[in-house]
Amino acid sequence: MRYGICQIELVPGNPNANYEKIEQWTDMVMAQQDKPDILVLPEMWTTAYALSDLHHLAEKNLEKTLPFLKRLAKRHQVHFIGGSVANQKNDGIYNTALVVNKQGELVYEYDKVHLVPMLNEPAYLQEGQTLAKVFELDGIKMGIIICYDLRFPELTRALALEGAQVLHIVAEWPEARTSHWQALQAARAIENQCYVVSSNVIGTHDGVEFAGRSMVIDPLGKVLAKAPQQQEETLTINLQLTQVPQVRQDVPVFKSRRADLY
Numbered sequence: 001m002r003y004g005i006c007q008i009e010l011v012p013g014n015p016n017a018n019y020e021k022i023e024q025w026t027d028m029v030m031a032q033q034d035k036p037d038i039l040v041l042p043e044m045w046t047t048a049y050a051l052s053d054l055h056h057l058a059e060k061n062l063e064k065t066l067p068f069l070k071r072l073a074k075r076h077q078v079h080f081i082g083g084s085v086a087n088q089k090n091d092g093i094y095n096t097a098l099v100v101n102k103q104g105e106l107v108y109e110y111d112k113v114h115l116v117p118m119l120n121e122p123a124y125l126q127e128g129q130t131l132a133k134v135f136e137l138d139g140i141k142m143g144i145i146i147c148y149d150l151r152f153p154e155l156t157r158a159l160a161l162e163g164a165q166v167l168h169i170v171a172e173w174p175e176a177r178t179s180h181w182q183a184l185q186a187a188r189a190i191e192n193q194c195y196v197v198s199s200n201v202i203g204t205h206d207g208v209e210f211a212g213r214s215m216v217i218d219p220l221g222k223v224l225a226k227a228p229q230q231q232e233e234t235l236t237i238n239l240q241l242t243q244v245p246q247v248r249q250d251v252p253v254f255k256s257r258r259a260d261l262y
């Protein structure tokens, strides 16, 4: 499966500018001879962290982003791990991730369950109430979590126990905690013996500098690709996804784990 991973600088509080950026990026990446099968976008990519403006910027029930991604998916015959967006539901605004397949169908939707206090999310957003679940693209079981979720190993373990072979992390992770960003992704890959694919942003907003360094890590924890800190970048990489069963056989942590004790 060939991946195209988006690392960009967002325009905070300006969804139209960000839709335009993502459309241009998609058209550019899909114009390559060796086209990706799957594209990965970052967290809150329509608005960025313009939290105090979300009451008028958040879209209702994905009414803008879903048709937008469906249109691009069908135009280019490509799957989207569609990052996340500020999503107004009946009882408040959620940080909602979405996955759209190349037929233009919504495959999966997930509301971030761990809101990040360090970026003040709990003051503006509602926390999701449903555990992240596995979805399939081209017959491969996968999962998606959103940024701060990375700190909670239980969430990724639940996805791995459901059979996820690839974990996607869509993020706006700050530069101040870059060492955590890198170490935790490697830890999730190693302990769950799965691939980790992440998309982060660059730039600075409201005094917070973002870390970039979007990554691809294999099930042994080896970094296969890494974007720089302060540069827009597209990571393109072929993942054979054959390594997971072999690694799980060689180091059988899923057989050795004591589900009877914890």
Ligand SMILES: NC(=O)CCC(=O)C(=O)O
Residues within 6 Å of the ligand: 043, 116, 118, 119, 146, 147, 148, 149, 151, 171, 172, 173, 174, 177, 180
């Ligand atoms: N957008 C986020 O969830 C940021 C997470 C973060 O800053 C951290 O975990 O540290």
